[in-house]
Amino acid sequence: GENVEQHPSTLSVQEGDSAVIKCTYSDSASNYFPWYKQELGKGSQLIIDIRSNVGEKKDQRIAVTLNKTAKHFSLHITETQPEDSAVYFCAASKGGSYIPTFGRGTSLIVHP
Amino acid sequence: GAGVSQSPRYKVAKRGQDVALRCDPISGHVSLFWYQQALGQGPEFLTYFQNEAQLDKSGLPSDRFFAERPEGSVSTLKIQRTQQEDSAVYLCASSGRDGFPYGYTFGSGTRLTVV
Numbered sequence: 001g002e003n004v005e006q007h008p009s010t011l012s013v014q015e016g017d018s019a020v021i022k023c024t025y026s027d028s029a030s031n032y033f034p035w036y037k038q039e040l041g042k043g044s045q046l047i048i049d050i051r052s053n054v055g056e057k058k059d060q061r062i063a064v065t066l067n068k069t070a071k072h073f074s075l076h077i078t079e080t081q082p083e084d085s086a087v088y089f090c091a092a093s094k095g096g097s098y099i100p101t102f103g104r105g106t107s108l109i110v111h112p
Numbered sequence: 113g114a115g116v117s118q119s120p121r122y123k124v125a126k127r128g129q130d131v132a133l134r135c136d137p138i139s140g141h142v143s144l145f146w147y148q149q150a151l152g153q154g155p156e157f158l159t160y161f162q163n164e165a166q167l168d169k170s171g172l173p174s175d176r177f178f179a180e181r182p183e184g185s186v187s188t189l190k191i192q193r194t195q196q197e198d199s200a201v202y203l204c205a206s207s208g209r210d211g212f213p214y215g216y217t218f219g220s221g222t223r224l225t226v227v
Binding site: 006036089100105 | 220
């Protein structure tokens with residue numbers, strides 16, 4: 001089955017800096033890669049996703065890049081703010097009726 | 113409701129006790145998923161419903177775990193004879209589209225501690 005590795009497990013940055021979280025996947029048939037933000041006491045929210053026919057997608061301060069050849073994808077957050085502090089999860093899926101496999105999560109801490 | 117609602121938020125159970133965890137998905141969402149998240153780990157798939165039909169239960173770790181969604185809306189995850197390794201956060205997610213995982217919305221989870 002699919003195996004998703006996520007790094008780092010913890011990331012500490014100063015407000016205004018950029019943050020990058022990286023994930024690798026094993027199944028070359030995976031074609032959908034969502035990112036979720038999990039805040040304490042709140043449900044996880046889908047923040048951005050990318051499909052395998054696209055190399056990069058951007059939404060304001062958040063961007064995701066995908067390298068299908070290397071089977072890795074990354075989340076980039078620019079101009080970080082304290083409210084970006086949360087646990088971020090990547091996932092990989094073959095889409096359709098396939099259940100996504102999640103990474104272990106990255107705890108992002110943005111210091112004011 | 114506006115989001116996926118789970119109850120209780122916290123549950124402490126004595127080893128051997130049965131527990132029932134509830135999930136109220138977003139109204140009208142066809143698909144409902146249960147995940148188990150151990151401390152420091154990502155969510156691990158347990159089971160999936162489309163309306164009232166349980167289409168995939170391959171992630172349930174043992175026959176002590178049972179899930180139902182009898183009317184295609186609220187779902188209950190039941191764990192019988194709880195053991196310490198069952199301690200985790202149990203997450204419920206729902207999706208309005210058949211072609212998940214697009215549009216997943218997670219609840220806040222139920223933190224189960226077995227003592």
